[in-house]
Amino acid sequence: MSVTTKEKVLARRPDSLAPAVTHYCPGCGHGVLHRLVAEVIDELGIAERTVGVASVGCSVFAYDYFDLDFVQVPHGRAPAAATGLKRARPDLVVFTYQGDGDMAAIGTAEIIHAAVRGERFTAVMYNNSIYGMTGGQMSPTTLPGMVTDTTPAGRDPAEIGYPFLVAETLAAQPGAVYVARTRLGDMASIVKTRRALLRAFKAQLDGEGFSMVEVLGSCPVNWGMSPSEANAFVAREMVRHFPLGVFRDGPATPPAVAEADGGGGRGTGGNVSAARGTGAQRPAQEGTGRGDA
Amino acid sequence: MSVTTKEKVLARRPDSLAPAVTHYCPGCGHGVLHRLVAEVIDELGIAERTVGVASVGCSVFAYDYFDLDFVQVPHGRAPAAATGLKRARPDLVVFTYQGDGDMAAIGTAEIIHAAVRGERFTAVMYNNSIYGMTGGQMSPTTLPGMVTDTTPAGRDPAEIGYPFLVAETLAAQPGAVYVARTRLGDMASIVKTRRALLRAFKAQLDGEGFSMVEVLGSCPVNWGMSPSEANAFVAREMVRHFPLGVFRDGPATPPAVAEADGGGGRGTGGNVSAARGTGAQRPAQEGTGRGDA
Amino acid sequence: MAIAATQAEPATEALLYKGNEALGEAAVRAGCRFFFGYPITPQSELPAYMARRLPEVGGVYLQAESEVAAINMVLGASAAGVRVMTSSSGPGFSLKQEGISYLVGCELPAVLVNIMRGGPGLGNILPSQADYFQATKGGGHGDYRLIVLAPAGVQELADLTGLAFDLADVYRNPVIVLGDGLLGQMMEPVRFPALRPAPDPPDWALTGARGRPRRLITSIHLAAEALEAHNQRLQAKFARMAERETRWEAVETEGARLVVVAYGTASRIARAAVELAREEGLPVGLLRPITLWPFPAKPLAELAGGDAARFLAVELSAGQMVEDVRLAVAGRAPVEFYGRMGGAVPTPREILEVIRRQLGGDGR
Amino acid sequence: MAIAATQAEPATEALLYKGNEALGEAAVRAGCRFFFGYPITPQSELPAYMARRLPEVGGVYLQAESEVAAINMVLGASAAGVRVMTSSSGPGFSLKQEGISYLVGCELPAVLVNIMRGGPGLGNILPSQADYFQATKGGGHGDYRLIVLAPAGVQELADLTGLAFDLADVYRNPVIVLGDGLLGQMMEPVRFPALRPAPDPPDWALTGARGRPRRLITSIHLAAEALEAHNQRLQAKFARMAERETRWEAVETEGARLVVVAYGTASRIARAAVELAREEGLPVGLLRPITLWPFPAKPLAELAGGDAARFLAVELSAGQMVEDVRLAVAGRAPVEFYGRMGGAVPTPREILEVIRRQLGGDGR
Amino acid sequence: MATHEIIIAGFGGQGVLTAGQLLAYAGLAEKKHVSWFPAYGPEQRGGTANCSVVLSDRPVSSPVVSEPTAVVAMNQPSVDRFEPLVRAGGALVVNTSLARRKSPRQDLTVVEVPATEIAGELGNLRVANLVAVGALLAATGAVRPESVLEALKKLLGPGKAALLPLNRKALERGLAIGRRLLAAAET
Amino acid sequence: MATHEIIIAGFGGQGVLTAGQLLAYAGLAEKKHVSWFPAYGPEQRGGTANCSVVLSDRPVSSPVVSEPTAVVAMNQPSVDRFEPLVRAGGALVVNTSLARRKSPRQDLTVVEVPATEIAGELGNLRVANLVAVGALLAATGAVRPESVLEALKKLLGPGKAALLPLNRKALERGLAIGRRLLAAAET
Amino acid sequence: MAEIHIQLDQDRCKGCELCVEACPRDVLAMASHINALGYQPVEVVAAERCTGCRACYVVCPDVVFTLTRAA
Amino acid sequence: MAEIHIQLDQDRCKGCELCVEACPRDVLAMASHINALGYQPVEVVAAERCTGCRACYVVCPDVVFTLTRAA
Ligand SMILES: Cc1ncc(C[n+]2csc(CCOP(=O)(O)OP(=O)(O)O)c2C)c(N)n1
Ligand SMILES: Cc1ncc(C[n+]2csc(CCOP(=O)(O)OP(=O)(O)O)c2C)c(N)n1
Ligand code: SF4
Numbered sequence A, B: 001m002s003v004t005t006k007e008k009v010l011a012r013r014p015d016s017l018a019p020a021v022t023h024y025c026p027g028c029g030h031g032v033l034h035r036l037v038a039e040v041i042d043e044l045g046i047a048e049r050t051v052g053v054a055s056v057g058c059s060v061f062a063y064d065y066f067d068l069d070f071v072q073v074p075h076g077r078a079p080a081a082a083t084g085l086k087r088a089r090p091d092l093v094v095f096t097y098q099g100d101g102d103m104a105a106i107g108t109a110e111i112i113h114a115a116v117r118g119e120r121f122t123a124v125m126y127n128n129s130i131y132g133m134t135g136g137q138m139s140p141t142t143l144p145g146m147v148t149d150t151t152p153a154g155r156d157p158a159e160i161g162y163p164f165l166v167a168e169t170l171a172a173q174p175g176a177v178y179v180a181r182t183r184l185g186d187m188a189s190i191v192k193t194r195r196a197l198l199r200a201f202k203a204q205l206d207g208e209g210f211s212m213v214e215v216l217g218s219c220p221v222n223w224g225m226s227p228s229e230a231n232a233f234v235a236r237e238m239v240r241h242f243p244l245g246v247f248r249d250g251p252a253t254p255p256a257v258a259e260a261d262g263g264g265g266r267g268t269g270g271n272v273s274a275a276r277g278t279g280a281q282r283p284a285q286e287g288t289g290r291g292d293a
Numbered sequence C, D: 001m002a003i004a005a006t007q008a009e010p011a012t013e014a015l016l017y018k019g020n021e022a023l024g025e026a027a028v029r030a031g032c033r034f035f036f037g038y039p040i041t042p043q044s045e046l047p048a049y050m051a052r053r054l055p056e057v058g059g060v061y062l063q064a065e066s067e068v069a070a071i072n073m074v075l076g077a078s079a080a081g082v083r084v085m086t087s088s089s090g091p092g093f094s095l096k097q098e099g100i101s102y103l104v105g106c107e108l109p110a111v112l113v114n115i116m117r118g119g120p121g122l123g124n125i126l127p128s129q130a131d132y133f134q135a136t137k138g139g140g141h142g143d144y145r146l147i148v149l150a151p152a153g154v155q156e157l158a159d160l161t162g163l164a165f166d167l168a169d170v171y172r173n174p175v176i177v178l179g180d181g182l183l184g185q186m187m188e189p190v191r192f193p194a195l196r197p198a199p200d201p202p203d204w205a206l207t208g209a210r211g212r213p214r215r216l217i218t219s220i221h222l223a224a225e226a227l228e229a230h231n232q233r234l235q236a237k238f239a240r241m242a243e244r245e246t247r248w249e250a251v252e253t254e255g256a257r258l259v260v261v262a263y264g265t266a267s268r269i270a271r272a273a274v275e276l277a278r279e280e281g282l283p284v285g286l287l288r289p290i291t292l293w294p295f296p297a298k299p300l301a302e303l304a305g306g307d308a309a310r311f312l313a314v315e316l317s318a319g320q321m322v323e324d325v326r327l328a329v330a331g332r333a334p335v336e337f338y339g340r341m342g343g344a345v346p347t348p349r350e351i352l353e354v355i356r357r358q359l360g361g362d363g364r
Numbered sequence E, F: 001m002a003t004h005e006i007i008i009a010g011f012g013g014q015g016v017l018t019a020g021q022l023l024a025y026a027g028l029a030e031k032k033h034v035s036w037f038p039a040y041g042p043e044q045r046g047g048t049a050n051c052s053v054v055l056s057d058r059p060v061s062s063p064v065v066s067e068p069t070a071v072v073a074m075n076q077p078s079v080d081r082f083e084p085l086v087r088a089g090g091a092l093v094v095n096t097s098l099a100r101r102k103s104p105r106q107d108l109t110v111v112e113v114p115a116t117e118i119a120g121e122l123g124n125l126r127v128a129n130l131v132a133v134g135a136l137l138a139a140t141g142a143v144r145p146e147s148v149l150e151a152l153k154k155l156l157g158p159g160k161a162a163l164l165p166l167n168r169k170a171l172e173r174g175l176a177i178g179r180r181l182l183a184a185a186e187t
Numbered sequence G, H: 001m002a003e004i005h006i007q008l009d010q011d012r013c014k015g016c017e018l019c020v021e022a023c024p025r026d027v028l029a030m031a032s033h034i035n036a037l038g039y040q041p042v043e044v045v046a047a048e049r050c051t052g053c054r055a056c057y058v059v060c061p062d063v064v065f066t067l068t069r070a071a
């Protein structure tokens, strides 16, 4: 069934998405997020110079689903590999696609230092509060009380803390230029996610620094919910622990010096590059954190 | 020359400090920080149940200088080892003593997750903006423009970012109960550092969560300065990039939920432990960040 | 040290257990109360089991932020004198190599589990034995040796796990339990010994220097003389282990002209092949190393000096243990290799074919 | 691939270089433009050199946040098709093992330097050869092999570094340059070949799928058949390497009754000892493996089949390479071992004593 | 037969792994040597699965069955893959609801049972596995049906005891069909 | 002598490593085979240091000198440690400003020179190493003094060329003292 | 509104029902047959009601929909 | 103010001069001799001026000072 030339296309698979059927469970948001990334790449017309870095998690086979050059790297290390790639060929557009376990646990140091140094790639994180691929173990982003394979009595914050907030932590790093958290589920939230991804890739194209979008999504299978229930859980519960919003949007700046003396006049006698202006650094929350963002 | 009983002791080596002569370079602040930690342990009367965790850096031989049980662990992993120790024997008082390279580079994931989970030990970090032990390479906390062995033209923030702010980043993690940054040099700043250490160990004794003090100090040898110049550099330059202050002082709370709905009423239907009150989470800066703190 | 206890305590009824879960239960019964791990297939049932089970006995399961953190949590807990375990598979076990080298240098006991999968890289999650070199020759830096236990069934997995804790404590050295996805996932009946309480902290543990001089645990010895002396002490310890702790099983090796050498999962299939061969009247035996280090070189050398005219190493790898067989046999008889890789598992009949070819003399 | 180029280009005047710095310069001349590392003694002069030198040739030096990050930056850069290097010592090299296994699985070239120091654990910063097993048998998981080059002097260090890049590209496999603190710190004259430009990206590199089908670099093969096939391809490649790339130096081995086997730094001292022995008229030769993998088993076997009545392996370790010597000699002659550990370096006379004892026949 | 080497294969959700475990538990209760081993297709989610079960009066050598004495094939791919492996004289149970046999091997005892349909009749598609197990027991006598029911009781636990009658019924339907077909074949 | 195997030893700050490098550079300029190897005490900061320098007309085997043909000992611990190792007939230069000899070995050419004091006279304690090197050259002729000066020029580079005269003076003072002492000894 | 053409790639559908829920006009429903993946796929039951709002396309994780409007 | 007793463990002193700078009363100065560690250590040159303010002790990285006051 091909689309005839007489028709106006309202919606179709983006070119950067390969036609393969994914291995994702029914209703899993990874598929939606893949499509959004592909749409943004198409919109920016950068497919021919984009390289993706696949991480280890359910999205490990992302390389089969995008029609782009791809490399698959060790668990958690996608930001390091992306750094190597981008430093080697700054003309490429580079993005990582990672899970919460991948980025918020084993890959913590790599993502933070990418943000500190202002590496010019875009990190996309699918946060489903669980290790999906290995069968549903706790992640650092698991919600308090959530029962998983390794928190059989529910995550107890008194023992193992509250969820790790990746977007906020990265937004606070000096080399970050765009950091946002969005969610999937309904049409409006998906459209907002697309917009955030577009801004993140644009930030990379501008060459100013590190960009990242954390996307809250479901894992119906390991949560033991129907796809629809799982989406509702994202909208109702996840956002209470992970506020949606843009946490950084502006040129890379050293937060400390900025606070101390307004960002000007620093330098310790060495080759300090021209001081760049102090961008907006406070979270500009889009929604109220109550699931309506 | 022993002190006779007729005299009042104004100042003497704390008992928890071993009499060994250190291998530190003349004027290096590690010696002062060792003494302060020992004084605090003496003051709290906890020497007999305290275990130190030595990291890799110039302070690797800290175990020879404290009169305490000690274990020396791989570079950057002191927070993980301290976690294991404290989880195995919660009755012990456990602290790590780490450098900026150790904690802010290779050990980033370990220290952040200790703060996320609220591990009940105290981390002490000596931040001299350089890898002292290996001969003066750049650290993630090296100042812009600073010339090191591996930034021969000075750290260029446009290429490798501005310094990583460890205290601020840790203070933002949900399991942190006390996080401060102080400096060494003059008497007043040293006394403030001692006070911060005391609060940090007390927080551990209270059993509420993770505590940490980042102490700005010198490396005269690798900075190529006299001890006195080096101290002046800390007071004048370092503090402009690393504002002094208490960044967290209050019970562990999940920042996100606290922001979203005031910290009450959370829970996702599982076993959420009794919600604890929302402590002060905004940095309460002690000084102005201009070296007079 | 109560090595005997593990074996001697009255066993409970036989229960059907998955390998990974039997491993966990056996650890708990051996007095292990602390587990630090990071999820990875095909060992994930083990952490999940520990997460359920340890709180019941007053222990702690903690999911680390990474394998690197996990092995160093183990180091910290071990320094405090408790029985502690961690577990992973290929990629994660590679990340623990620095920590393992430190554990040895610090002389800290711990039980480390590797449930092997297909490699290199991410590979796949199917059974493999390609981490033999890493386990036995030292994947980490420096001169060191670990006892490596290679169970071939679920009961033995449970038994050797108990033994692993005892050996780790006796020698103050980490012990590896090396299995693969097949062993971890399969179910067999198992009888566990009675629950042992967690032992008291040993006299080197860090417990706070109350009423005694402070204790220090470190792997640093700056002077060449000091580090050489430390290494000599370690080497003497390794020599003692080699002398006392070598374990193997010989199946119909007496009078065998061909001796198949295989461990773990591969030995199960090799054993079936040997049975088929015996049914055909072929003079074939099986030597099954139970400790991969220390490797049972002596029994192999004796067989090579005796009736055995040739050896056949069978592994789920490109050929790793076969090097140790060759070292043991030292040229006295040909040593052939048959292996499958990447998660492929041979059938008994496939091995029987190889045996027939060997005995047919084509290979000579 | 321009292997010959490295050797054939007109050499510049001899310059006195520290080993670590010569390594860096040689890498730059071989077209390496990217270095990702993390400081550790005794290799720190190398990153410092690269930090100064690479910007001069339009390259990038980046100090990673850890060795784990460094090896994965290498992976990323290699995937982009550039010549790239990383470097470390013992503890840091252990941390790279997962990444190394991935590089092999992904068939990505890279040059990895380990300037060994005393272990296990933190040990000390003195010269050692105790990471031989890790380098040659695979410290990471899965079946894999790397070419391991073991230079014995600064000129050879420079030459082999150039060769390492070429071999890595030819075989699409990482290559290890294995030295120790002594080699890294010593100065000797060195002549460098002319500067080569960075090569164009090869036809598998990720450069963006402009005008061609997309490319994929991965180590994952989920099905047993697929991963076995991948491993078979890799093994075939390793076999080709073994056939073509074995390198060694034989010094007066002809007619020698005792052959000393030593590599790298130890071979320098062993050579002095052999010279002393020859001066005394003792029939002693030296076989120096230049590639540790593939190991020069054939020349050793030939010597064992010829005049050599015995072998003496000399290492700065508890005895690692000696296993490969034993495998090569396969029982045809006794193989003895002499080693020092923990940074201790033997004197030539000390080795001469051992040689005398061996030839005196006490050991027989 | 001293040793039963059984493969039970089907789609991911058809309960083939559980069916195998039931046989192993039953064998254990009968003091046999037993082993159970699961295998999944390369796809992680959904896809196919099978398990090897060995029941023997001597210690089990290989737990991976390569030449089964009996196969239960719950769908067509399983028939295609495993029918050729069954030993001569062995048994093959085919779930005809989801599979048609391919090669009519003459050297096997074949039991064709519409397990899924019967389960549907019983009101729960999930008990198709027990229907098939019933048929298997009819064909092989590998373990006694009562042992399977005992095992089932244990596996379900007190929480799900209510499901027992349904499962028993499924097992019995399978047994009955199997016995009937075999009797018919013999006559 | 076809091969000079030299050890230069002293405290961390005494420039013993640089002195050794100068010899190696000089040897290289004279087309000799050369090697230089530094060694530090176990203390990282300050402490003692030494280096091995080999100058030879054939390829250098071991770069680690264990039986030196000549030793320059800038302080007492260095005399204590290295004097016993010098080969019979070899040379020993002792910085008498910071060391007294222990065993008056008769089989050595000994040059005692107050290098630190002379350097002090010259206005910079740091050139004591060159005074000692001068004495060493007088005793061994390992390389020509001009080669050392050439090497020095290279090492200092244009930036520090101003230091050249001072260093030259130090070298010459050492040479002169050495030659005088040796001449005295011969007569 | 017959001008909207909903093209369904039914063999990709995993039957998650998210599109059915998302459609504001009840255009979609689950079919009763099983597709190649083993799922009951979505089907169009009231094409004439479709407004071309794209919600189905946007929420579908498996890119089952192609929507066109007659020009 | 002779009541303050400054006890110096001179063999620990590394001659960094930080105490000399820190002393508000110029009680301290660097000695001319070399100590066991190879440094010119600090010495007390005007004990009578000492107020017992502890600055020297507080800034000294090498715990050279013990300060007592006659009771
Ligand atoms: C070094 C290493 N450790 C562990 C694993 C096992 N592993 C694979 S995916 C994964 C976590 C996946 O969780 P997440 O990143 O949240 O992705 P999701 O599957 O939830 O999308 C883990 C722990 C591995 N492959 N490598
Ligand atoms: C795994 C590993 N990587 C690198 C090193 C080398 N190393 C030792 S100390 C150090 C950094 C020390 O810097 P810092 O932590 O700031 O402490 P400082 O010496 O400045 O007090 C490094 C990189 C090591 N020992 N182990
Ligand atoms: S396991 Fe969870 S995250 Fe993974 S594909 Fe299934 S639903 Fe998606």
Ligand code: SF4
Pocket (backbone or CB within 6 Å): B023, B024, B025, B027, B028, B029, B030, B058, B128, B132, B133, B218, B219, B220, B221, B222, F045
């Ligand atoms: S190198 Fe720097 S940090 Fe280390 S002891 Fe010396 S002055 Fe202190």
Ligand code: SF4
Pocket (backbone or CB within 6 Å): G006, G022, G023, G024, G025, G026, G027, G028, G049, G050, G051, G052, G053, G054, G055, G056, G057, G067
């Ligand atoms: S485009 Fe809108 S109205 Fe039409 S089917 Fe899709 S969701 Fe329903």
Ligand code: SF4
Pocket (backbone or CB within 6 Å): A027, G012, G013, G014, G015, G016, G017, G018, G019, G020, G041, G042, G059, G060, G061, G062, G063, G064, G065
């Ligand atoms: S959202 Fe997509 S996959 Fe889900 S039912 Fe609708 S068409 Fe099928």
Ligand code: SF4
Pocket (backbone or CB within 6 Å): H006, H022, H023, H024, H025, H026, H027, H028, H049, H050, H051, H052, H053, H054, H055, H056, H057, H067
């Ligand atoms: S106590 Fe105060 S006044 Fe006395 S010497 Fe010390 S700094 Fe000076």
Ligand code: SF4
Pocket (backbone or CB within 6 Å): B027, H012, H013, H014, H015, H016, H017, H018, H019, H020, H041, H042, H059, H060, H061, H062, H063, H064, H065
């Ligand atoms: S501060 Fe301490 S070490 Fe420094 S000069 Fe004074 S007494 Fe000596």
Ligand SMILES: [Mg+2]
Pocket (backbone or CB within 6 Å): A057, A099, A100, A101, A126, A127, A128, A129, A130, A131, A132, A139
């Ligand atoms: Mg996840």
Ligand SMILES: [Mg+2]
Pocket (backbone or CB within 6 Å): B057, B099, B100, B101, B126, B127, B128, B129, B130, B131, B132, B139
């Ligand atoms: Mg530092």
